[in-house]
Amino acid sequence: MEIKPLIGLGGVLLAAITSEINDQVPNIALADIRGAMGISYDPGTWIQSLYISGETIGMAISPWIVPALTLRRWSVFGIALCAITSVLVPLSPNLEALYVLRCLQGFSGGLLIPLLMTAAVRILTPDIRLYGLAIYALTATFTPALATTLAALWTDLVNWRFIFFEAVPLCALAAACAWYGLPQDEPNYRPLELLDWRGLLLLVIGTGALSTMLFQGDRMDWFNSKFISILALISAVSIPLLLLNEWFHPWPLFRLQMLGRRNLAYGGIALFTFIIVSQASTTVPLQFLQQVAGYRPLQAHLVTLEIAASQLVLLPAMSPLLNRPQVDSRWVTLVGLALMLASCIGSAFLTPYWNRDQFYFWQAFQAVGQPMVIMSLLLMATNSVPDPSDGPFASALVNTPRALAEATGIWLFQLIGRWRGALHSNRIVDQVGLERWQVIQGNGVLPHNLPPLLPDGRPRVPNALEMLSRAVHQQVATLTTSDTFLILGGLILCLMAVVLVLPRRSLPPRIELAQH
Secondary structure, X not given: OOHHHHHHHHHHHHHHHHHHHHHHHHHHOHHHHHHHHOOOHHHHXXXXXXXXXXXXXXXXXXXXXXXXXXXXXHHHHHHHHHHXXXXXXXXXXXXXXXXXXXXXXXHHHHHHHHHHHHHXXXXXXXXXXXXXXXXXXXXXXXXXXXXXXXXXXXXXHOOOOHHHXXXXXXXXXXXXXXXHHOOOOOOOOHHHHOXXXXXXXXXXXXXXXXXXXXXXXXXXXXXHOHHXXXXXXXXXXXXXXXXXXXXXXXXXXXXXXXXXOHHHHHXXXXXXXXXXXXXXXXXXXXXXXXXXXXXXXXXXXXXXXHHHHHHHHHHHHHHHHHOOOOOOHHHHHHHHHHHHHHHXXXXXXXXXXXXXXXXXXXXXXXXXXXXXXXXXXXHHHHHXXXXXXXXXXXXXXXXXXXXXXXXXXXXHHHHHHHHHHHHHHHHHHHHHHHHHHHHHHOOOOOOOOOOOEOOOOOEOOOOHHHHHHHHHHHHHHHHHHXXXXXXXXXXXXXXXXXXXXXXXXXXXXHHHHHHO
């Protein structure tokens, strides 16, 4: 195979990784960014929320517009937009400009990620396509796990502005490789003549409202807020109308009829669930170490770096395994999900005394299980699209749920924190009050983990109340984190049930695609 197209594919890969870095690293370092820019908590939440909204829209329209403007031109445009916004975001003169630029940065990221699947399917021949899928899988497993290390590097050792500036040299290299290596087709402007304006408008309104509602709902007390209620109404009206419009449009953004292919439908469902669980495997331990042990990213990043480093070896290793006709990708998926389930169950037994050393063992299960799941689902989903002309539509169907998965995951973790955290907090505070009352009355023994009290109930040391408050906070954070891991385990069990009933057996691409 010629080296030139591989260079172009490498450029698209680098661009997709850069867009994921622009998403994940600022989220981890958001407190440092807010502090440096003088932004309070509530306005700061929109920095992440607007990125997700823009990314969702970009992922939906990018595969659709590729045939019109060609893969090379559209890739370079997305890379250039990513670089420009990355330079301007930390230089924003006011909050409004920051919001606009952050939304555009998310939009550029949404444009780039689907192009990686499109380019890999087009450039790589069936006998090496699995290696191209491993390249795409890097954006779902490697980059989110690497984000903590990069956040630690820029915030603690260099300068917070490099959280955004780091994208510039990566984009420059990616643009050069893409322009040199990607094939230059003749533009086909017919899709623009048939542009689904109604669907595009419904997409922007519906997905923007839905992602914003999921992200901001908990902070605004959900339907007690008029703003959230309006967003919910807009979503409930726009999204069904969007689906109805796409079903009948001659050149839709989403060719929903393709979901009749069981493996492609499974790919969308599985990738949506996988993104929620895999991102939680990095964010939940990190949040626990920050809340309970007081870790900074520089101290906690090794927990996630373990997953990131292993993907560079394990993802390519899955390719020769799945390339064997005797191997059923469904069983590989089940084994990978079982390993991820074991990681969640083992991590659920954490205590306030855990530090990063206790997470290493269970993170290893995640590191092995994730590439088994993501490679198998990509194999089954892409094999169900033998016609290259259907590639952009399949990419939109798979990647748009992926973008919504991030907003859904944030909603889920906020719900768990509020629901289970409030329950644990109330129970612990009630128990502390009861034990204190018993001590005051002389009917009980002072527990070893409570601050000593005088006979009249006053603490013996000035900072006893602070010590008690911290102990309660640690216990609540520990129990809530444990519940989060158990709920993630429940999601994995649901996905295992889907694997057993929905996808069909899929042979390696060199065999499966040769039959068409």
